[in-house]
Amino acid sequence: MAEKIQIKVDNLTMAYGSFVLQRDLNFDVRKGEILAIMGPSGCGKSSLLKHMLGLLEPAQGKIHYGNVSFTDARRKVRQSILRRCGVLYQNGALWSTMTVGENVALPLQEFTSLGKDRIAEIVDFKLSVVGLKGFESYFPSELSGGMRKRAGLARAIALDPDILFFDEPSAGLDPVSSRNLDELILETRKSLGATIVLVSHELPSIFTVADRAVYLDATERRMGGIGSPHELLQNPPSPAVHAFLTRNHSERTGEKPSSNSPS
Amino acid sequence: MLVKGRKAQAGILEEGNALLINLGGSWCIGSQLPDTRGIVRQIEAAEGEKEIRFLLEQGIQYDTALASFIFRLARIAREKGFTIELDPLPEQLKRLLELGRKVPEKEDAAKKTGDSASWIAQLGSEVIRRIYGMLEIATFTGEWVLAFIKLVSGKARLRWEDFWHILRTVSLDALPIVALISFLVGAIISFLGAVTLKQFGAEFAVSYLVGYGILREMGAIMTGIILAGRTGAAFAAQIGSMKINEEIDALRTLGISPIEFIVLPRLLALFLMMPLLTLYSNVIGILSGWVVAEGLMGVPGPVFFSEMQSVVGLEDFLLGIFKSFVFGILVATAGCLRGLQCGSGAGAVGIATTRAVVAGITLIVFSNAVIDWAAATLGV
Numbered sequence: 001m002a003e004k005i006q007i008k009v010d011n012l013t014m015a016y017g018s019f020v021l022q023r024d025l026n027f028d029v030r031k032g033e034i035l036a037i038m039g040p041s042g043c044g045k046s047s048l049l050k051h052m053l054g055l056l057e058p059a060q061g062k063i064h065y066g067n068v069s070f071t072d073a074r075r076k077v078r079q080s081i082l083r084r085c086g087v088l089y090q091n092g093a094l095w096s097t098m099t100v101g102e103n104v105a106l107p108l109q110e111f112t113s114l115g116k117d118r119i120a121e122i123v124d125f126k127l128s129v130v131g132l133k134g135f136e137s138y139f140p141s142e143l144s145g146g147m148r149k150r151a152g153l154a155r156a157i158a159l160d161p162d163i164l165f166f167d168e169p170s171a172g173l174d175p176v177s178s179r180n181l182d183e184l185i186l187e188t189r190k191s192l193g194a195t196i197v198l199v200s201h202e203l204p205s206i207f208t209v210a211d212r213a214v215y216l217d218a219t220e221r222r223m224g225g226i227g228s229p230h231e232l233l234q235n236p237p238s239p240a241v242h243a244f245l246t247r248n249h250s251e252r253t254g255e256k257p258s259s260n261s262p263s
Numbered sequence: 264m265l266v267k268g269r270k271a272q273a274g275i276l277e278e279g280n281a282l283l284i285n286l287g288g289s290w291c292i293g294s295q296l297p298d299t300r301g302i303v304r305q306i307e308a309a310e311g312e313k314e315i316r317f318l319l320e321q322g323i324q325y326d327t328a329l330a331s332f333i334f335r336l337a338r339i340a341r342e343k344g345f346t347i348e349l350d351p352l353p354e355q356l357k358r359l360l361e362l363g364r365k366v367p368e369k370e371d372a373a374k375k376t377g378d379s380a381s382w383i384a385q386l387g388s389e390v391i392r393r394i395y396g397m398l399e400i401a402t403f404t405g406e407w408v409l410a411f412i413k414l415v416s417g418k419a420r421l422r423w424e425d426f427w428h429i430l431r432t433v434s435l436d437a438l439p440i441v442a443l444i445s446f447l448v449g450a451i452i453s454f455l456g457a458v459t460l461k462q463f464g465a466e467f468a469v470s471y472l473v474g475y476g477i478l479r480e481m482g483a484i485m486t487g488i489i490l491a492g493r494t495g496a497a498f499a500a501q502i503g504s505m506k507i508n509e510e511i512d513a514l515r516t517l518g519i520s521p522i523e524f525i526v527l528p529r530l531l532a533l534f535l536m537m538p539l540l541t542l543y544s545n546v547i548g549i550l551s552g553w554v555v556a557e558g559l560m561g562v563p564g565p566v567f568f569s570e571m572q573s574v575v576g577l578e579d580f581l582l583g584i585f586k587s588f589v590f591g592i593l594v595a596t597a598g599c600l601r602g603l604q605c606g607s608g609a610g611a612v613g614i615a616t617t618r619a620v621v622a623g624i625t626l627i628v629f630s631n632a633v634i635d636w637a638a639a640t641l642g643v
Contacts, residue, residue: 050512053512053516054515054516055512055515055516078518079518080518082516082517082518083517083518085516087512087513087516089509089512089513090509091508091509093508093509093510093512093513094510094513095505095510095513095514096504096505096508096510097425097428106517106519107517110517110518110519111517111518155513
């Protein structure tokens with residue numbers, strides 16, 4: 001295959017104690033693509049993201065970044081890999097004791113030798129990218145949910161990462177804000193050339209942004225399919241994928257669900 | 264909303280194979296509902312092939328209260344293999360029942376309740392949990408000691424803004440409460456001592472009791488307990504909510520150690536401020552002891568203080584200060600660790616806070632005993 005593989009999930013089994021969340025996951029994230037991890041609530045989407053970031057350890061299997069096994073790597077190696085990643089957490093996860101500006105500046109202060117002026121310049125620029133210029137001195141608690149997410153995005157792209165992770169970017173946002181965020185995601189990919197892994201159960205956003213999608217089955221506890229969202233919609237590999245995609249898809253296109261009963 | 268109407272009624276009649284359930288009145292959530300335990304018991308006790316039928320009285324009013332009752336009976340009927348005649352029910356009621364069946368039950372939902380292990384297994388897992396708990400404390404202590412070494416050797420940075428802010432809230436803001444408690448403790452010791460010593464005509468010796476008690480024990484212990492409740496709890500709550508908000512994860516994925524970033528400034532602040540607060544508490548405690556001694560027993564100030572100086576030495580004072588350093592570390596460790604161990608959900612912060620205070624106070628009492636024992640052995 002011509003595409004370079006950026007992340008390889010190799011036979012990954014995730015478990016909490018004896019409860020297996022997902023078993024034998026196998027897929028690649030290609031350089032420069034936007035890969036969505038989708039599935040119903042409780043299927044382990046966010047946990048998969050946490051495994052990829054080393055916040056949770058696999059019960060079995062490995063995760064590779066390029067040629068390096070992230071799972072076996074020492075702390076130093078892991079940190080150097082993670083330094084090339086940016087993460088947008090579900091609620092932004094801004095550090096609450098710091099202002100928005102300080103939040104974006106912290107990665108720069110920690111990992112670069114840039115001077116104060118330079119950092120201020122970069123912070124200013126990144127906040128403009130997400131449309132939050134002028135909010136430097138606000139505290140996270142003074143922002144709305146959508147603004148917090150955008151500030152989180154500004155922090156995630158502070159170091160111009162190679163890989164960006166998004167945990168449910170549109171969760172808790174109204175349709176307009178969520179569409180704006182989708183556009184922002186596409187824009188960031190275009191301008192930064194970053195690979196993006198995004199966890200979502202909202203089909204509108206998956207169909208808009210994702211090149212490929214991985215479906216995690218919540219009852220089988222296995223991967224239910226991988227491919228471009230449209231491909232998966234046309235040739236669903238399993239009934240569960242079909243049900244998942246059509247239910248959400250109809251919401252997106254405004255089609256009426258098959259029956260008029262509330263479901 | 265309270266629905267006015269006839270009182271709800273329910274009865275059961277057994278006719279051959281049929282169980283007839285009589286329902287009438289106002290079966291609404293806001294109204295008084297009848298006791299149906301007898302009906303349920305009778306159905307559960309029934310044997311053989313039964314058929315449950317409903318007879319609804321004319322003019323019955325209902326909402327989901329009635330639907331819930333029928334829903335429950337339907338479930339019992341299903342478990343016992345009875346048939347239940349739902350078709351003749353009014354449309355509206357059937358639609359309400361339908362609502363309860365809309366979402367399929369999760370197969371693993373029922374498993375949760377029936378899972379009770381034998382007491383040996385429970386004891387075993389409890390012991391293992393405790394051992395892991397101790398290991399966690401040891402690991403955590405090791406981590407912050409390493410972080411501290413890194414800081415001293417210049418490899419780690421402290422966020423001074425955070426540090427000053429914490430320093431201030433830990434010390435300055437605690438002054439009133441420490442003063443109040445210390446004043447009371449000093450007064451109580453003095454009063455108790457005076458009452459007892461008066462019987463031997465040795466009122467002047469109250470100063471010995473106050474000085475020795477406050478400097479060696481009470482000053483450090485009371486300050487420690489106040490800060491366990493005030494600062495240890497605050498640390499656990501702050502860090503716990505940071506954890507729930509994924510702020511800790513955000514630090515980790517950036518490769519910033521939460522220990523260096525969050526724990527170290529708090530530990531240092533408490534380590535530095537606890538002795539100062541203890542000193543302050545000592546002064547107030549002794550002064551209030553003197554006020555009570557002079558006011559109640561007429562022990563004059565010069566006598567009080569010269570008597571104190573003749574028996575209470577520098578080593579008593581230093582022992583108290585040494586304890587306060589130890590207590591500071593313990594309270595901060597308990598607070599930060601419990602915060603980092605916080606589970607998910609808003610209730611978890613409350614649990615983390617409680618555990619931090621309990622651990623802090625337990626550790627203070629325990630370590631105080633150890634230090635006193637060591638001091639007695641060494642003859643200090």
